[in-house]
Amino acid sequence: MNALTLLLALGVGAAFFVVLRRLRFVEQELRRVESLVSSPESHESRFVATPQNARPEAVGTPATPDVVRPAARVIAAAHRSADPAIARAPIRAEPAPALNLESLIGGRLPIWIGGAALVLAGFFLVRYSIESGLLGPAVRTLLAALFGVALIALSEAARRLPATAEDPRVAQVLAGAGIASLYGTLYMAAALYHLIPPLTAFVAVVLVTAAAMGLALRHGPPTAVMALIGGFVAPLVAGFDAAGIGPLLVYLGLFIAALFGLAIHRGWGWLALVASIAGFGWINFLIVALPGGDDLSAVGAFTMLLAVCASAALPATGTHNRWLRLAPLVAGFVQLLALAPALEFGALAWSFYLVLAGAALFLSWRRSLYLPAALAALGFLLVLEGLALLQPERSATPIAAIVATLLFALPGHLLASRGRSWAALALGGTAGPLLVAHACAPSLLAPAIWGVIELLAAGACARLAWRVRSDAGDPVLVAATLAAALLAALGLARFLPGAWLGLPLALAVLGLAGWARVARAPALFVLPALPYLAALVVAAIPLFGLAKLIVASLAGDSLPYLALPALPDLFRALALPSAALLVALLDARQLGRARRLVGSMAIGVAILLAYALAKQALAIAALPRFVEFGFVERALLTQACLAAGWILLRRRRFTSLAKILLGLGLLRLVWFDLLVLNPVIEPQAVGALPLLNAAVVHTALAAFWLWLLPKARGWRVGAALLTIATALAVIRQATHGSILTGPVGTLENGGYSAALLGVALFWLWRGIAAGIHDLRLAGLALLTLVTFKVFLIDAAALDGVLRILSFLALGVVLIGISWAYSRFLARPAVEVQVAPPQD
Known part of the structure; x- marks a missing residue:
């Protein structure tokens, strides 16, 4: 009981806030009109002839009520028409008083809280009579109806009595409370107590709705707000599930439809929006409160109808904000997505969603404003399809996927010339459901059937890419190209063994590269990198084997041949895509900014493949064979x-x-x-x-x-x-033969010195003869190193005559080198004479 009271209080408070916002605007308009209504003498004194561009002085507004009587309006109009000068004079009303805490609490809140209290009093009086058993169902219903009629009668009396006619809020509150009471009474009579048959209840609801619309037209927005609050709160007070969910949803549907009609007639977009929000609030409440079954099916149907009707009603009220217009459709898709698991993704859940999606497409066809909602419907549908196909029982989902494909793809292709959004719908409808079905439930169809369907879808996407082709790189062109390549690769793969997946990917690389050359859109030249990267992902196992081979080889493994992956698998997975990409790279435009990275990857893979192939020639798989051929192979x-x-x-x-x-x-x-x-x-x-x-x-x-x-x-x-x-x-x-292992002997050590000395002398001679400065410096550096080696290493290993002869030979050579080099340095530089310019 306390929770229900708190809920009602919160709802009433929220509604009061909306009403107060609207009332501030209404009061400003009323005060502007009131400034026109006064006696003729007042008009003559208020508007005085002033010089041009001077502001007329306005006399203070008398302390009159906010409401202007019709007779006063007539007098003011007659006076203004009799005096042309006054009729032409600019009218400036006094600004409305600011909405401060004092005016809010003292002048506005009490009357609206009083109206809400009247409605709650009637509801809780009926509730009390039910709980205590004082009155029977018929008497309770009759008293509730009389209470509502009395409130409406009092509103009309308040409109005419002199004491209350000047304040329209009294009549508005009473009328709104009466309408809310009548809605609750009808719900109790038809759904709770079954005192009247459904047809009679329907007629009565129509009559009450007509009365509510008439009173709202007569009294303005506050009455509509009171009727809205009462109509939505009434089922909670009486017990929302007392008579079943079906009658409740019928009641809510008729009530919201009446609110939509009133909002459209008066141009009250706020009323249609609040009614939509309240309707979706009821849907969420029922999803949480109901256990499932047929009741949730009815909630799904109600959700579909509410989303469609709200989307049609909001524009008709003059709502210009595009996101507010789209909100009901998107909210409906989200609600149906949340309902689908409770409905076990059955045919009923799919029918609700597809009907709502069809409505979104129809509205998009009529007005392009709704195209984002259609795109959102497609996105949510793909999510719903994926979730449904992951369930053990998915009998209705494949049929729904086919219907969804036709629903989105056909209008998308037919209307693709209208703009990018329709082309996106065509692309998503053609490829989306098919790809989701293939990914989530590949066992639904035989491989050959999958292949045929995917090739047909690839043709449709390719045709769309051809239609939207341009050199500007439209995103739809890029997406259509990618979808066509993906579907074609998947379709071809269905007709090949699993090990030959590299073939369709290689064809995709070549096809994308060729299409980029035809369309000449810069964004298309990057696309061939994608199927090649996909080929690398597919070949992850052979690539991992090559990676292990490289690591082992760098660590010094003498038998890397044993770690090579199977050559047929390696070449089937990587050779064709790598070759295709390298062929595409002959065009300098291919791959764009990714050219260096992806091209390097392709070159690296090609080198690895060549390495694996070359290792087959000698097939070094044992240590003796490594000793015999290891160095030669490397x-x-x-x-x-x-x-x-x-x-x-x-x-x-x-x-x-x-x-x-x-x-x-x-x-x-x-x-x-x-x-x-x-x-x-x-x-x-x-x-x-x-x-x-x-x-x-x-x-x-x-x-x-x-x-x-x-x-x-x-x-x-x-x-x-x-x-x-x-x-x-x-x-x-020369000193060790074919096997170079072993210690360094004296003869070998001297041979090193002699060989290095010969190289140094050759570099010096060549550097001097050809004038190559770097080569001369290299010769001198090597000569210096050889000199130090002879003095520090070679001399220590020699004795007697050999030491003398080595030093003698080294001295002669060094002296000769020094003499030759000094003569080279002493040569005069060649002078280059430049002829003077001729006149």
């Missing part, structure tokens, strides 16, 4: 990278790819051949021939590639270091 792979990068860089084609290949080759040479798998440390055969062995040829070729690259200091430094490595490899192989 050298061949490294040289392939270096040679390919060198050729591309020399031809100035695909510079980024060339640098990647060169960097990869050098990284392999340094990391594997000089550090973790150096043949000096790990036993590996390099060949028995003194100069034509793998170790010497490998480093010499690497130095050769770098020496012949464009003259950049970084390349020359690398070439110089590799030249030194070649010289050392020559001596090491």
